[in-house]
Amino acid sequence: GAVVSQHPSRVICKSGTSVKIECRSLDFQATTMFWYRQFPKQSLMLMATSNEGSKATYEQGVEKDKFLINHASLTLSTLTVTSAHPEDSSFYICSARDYRGDGYEQYFGPGTRLTVT
């Protein structure tokens, strides 16, 4: 199946700094990528939808100026957490969609654990 990678897998940063997370589709082109956040023992919550070459669409309650998303190419989307605070500590998962003839299939990255101290 298709592979989606994320980098880094874990990051620890100090409060007030910014962190960039990369999401890559390795063997297919993804016009649409999604960013999720998952708090401990909870489900995935969609943060934003990223379309290649256009601005991301953010879910209600997600600050677009804090979570900057760039989908510069068909295989790369980045999420930058700006001026991170401890409450931003979470597991961030990206996902990419691939059209397979009879519909879309969605593939998930392995996630990035962000800890803000």
Place this chain on the structure above:
Amino acid sequence: SQQGEEDPQALSIQEGENATMNCSYKTSINNLQWYRQNSGRGLVHLILIRSNEREKHSGRLRVTLDTSKKSSSLLITASRAADTASYFCATPPRGRYSTLTFGKGTMLLVSP
């Protein structure tokens, strides 16, 4: 808002036993998918069942779908300690740019 709702929230069994998890959803669907997530890891796609299917098997997994009740079940037979994970059902996007909607998940613990 979440579409799928799994129950139980947590399930603890012994190796060799069967584990059954249920999922209910609210709107009509074309398919329903089950995912597994090991602690602190990404999602692994397990199985997809289409709306015109009632049952589907994959190895030790058996999924059923009842569209009249808007519910699905995931059965893991002869469970192993390695099956310990959270299991989520997910329903597909409606629009071109929308994404899967996940339920809250069932945490399965299989003890040796």
